[in-house]
Amino acid sequence: MSKALIPTYDICSLAMGMPASEDILVARFSDYLAAHRDIHFPHRHSFYHLAFFTAGGGSHTIDFERFPVKAGQLYFMVPGQVHSWFFEGNIEGYVMNVSAGFFNAFLQDPAYVERFPFFSGVSAEGVVQLPKAAVPAVMALFESMLKEMAGTAIYSLDMLRLLVLEMFIQVSRGNRKELAKQEPPHNYVLLRNFRKLVDQHYMQLRLPKEYAALLYVTPNYLNAFCRHMLGKSAGEIIRDRILLEAKRLLINVDMTIAAIAYQLNFADNSYFTKFFKKYAGVTPEEFRKNIS
Known part of the structure; x- marks a missing residue:
């Protein structure tokens, strides 16, 4: 294929x-x-x-x-x-x-x-x-x-x-984990809504405070909530979603690295490459080569 x-x-x-x-x-x-x-x-x-x-x-x-x-x-x-x-x-x-x-x-x-x-x-x-x-x-x-x-x-x-x-x-x-059994239902609603918003807006909204405003909570509360529920900060969850989409796009060899950086709303190809290597451990080119 x-x-x-x-x-x-x-x-x-x-x-x-x-x-x-x-x-x-x-x-x-x-x-x-x-x-x-x-x-x-x-x-x-x-x-x-x-x-x-x-x-x-x-x-x-x-x-x-x-x-x-x-x-x-x-x-x-x-x-x-x-x-x-x-x-x-x-x-x-x-x-x-x-x-x-x-x-x-x-x-x-x-x-x-x-x-x-x-x-x-x-x-x-x-x-x-x-x-x-x-x-x-x-x-x-x-x-x-x-x-x-x-x-x-x-x-x-x-x-x-x-x-x-x-x-x-x-x-x-x-x-369900024992901790999950003790969580009130509204916590799962908030978590689901946050993840849904990230999935919809990760290309445009990169800061936890932007999602906190959409959820009518403070940025500090959102970060503490995410750490409690997932062991990660809100910023890490946003970053992970961007990184996942970058990996998905890199499988498509018809897209250049520059085109992927543009689609993901990075200022330039160099910034995208630095971001990807910092969090994926390899450059976009290396990642593409390793999965080919």
Whole structure:
């Protein structure tokens, strides 16, 4: 595959011969891999993507962070994340592709799914190792989803919505850290809103005080809050988002370093190179060479 462009897949393009749906696909992982043999190369999705491994090994890279694949592991990815994998042994498990709007027929809050901690868009937070005792229940839910996908029973999409939400809730209940259990709900709302604002405005707004104003809190409060929730300052979170986008753009070899610096709103190419090397440890050119 040429790295001139990272492919972005929609659900219909990965339909595997099933009835085309713009909203959901559930399949066994071995069938999914057999139908899409080149999909291990770096790519993005326009939908939420979930991989659940029950056997096999190897590695899975999400936004340039590599994770070892283990049985009982789930990977939750949000639209736009770049990922690739290298598997070892016979991979078994399940895969789910689901659109952001799939639940809108059920839920009044269109952002409901974003409340789950594994859909933060931060790679490490989207990797969940299930306790061994929890694996059979999650497998049973996936098996029920496969039956609904294959059948033509009335209300099959509604039943799928229920099964998917039940799985999200069970996984979330079983894998929240003890500290997270003690946090009041409004803290998660503030954190989610801050991350969403950063994702929307990181090219233009670079200072914590600019986001604090949008959130109606003081800069000192925002920094203290981020350190409490994530162990990082607000400035680090903004910086990390800029760095992530720079890495995503550097995969596209049709863009010059100068063009990337301009797109990310750096004053000049030299400033961008200094920024990237300081926080990534290599120059943009070296990073591009290492991933080619």
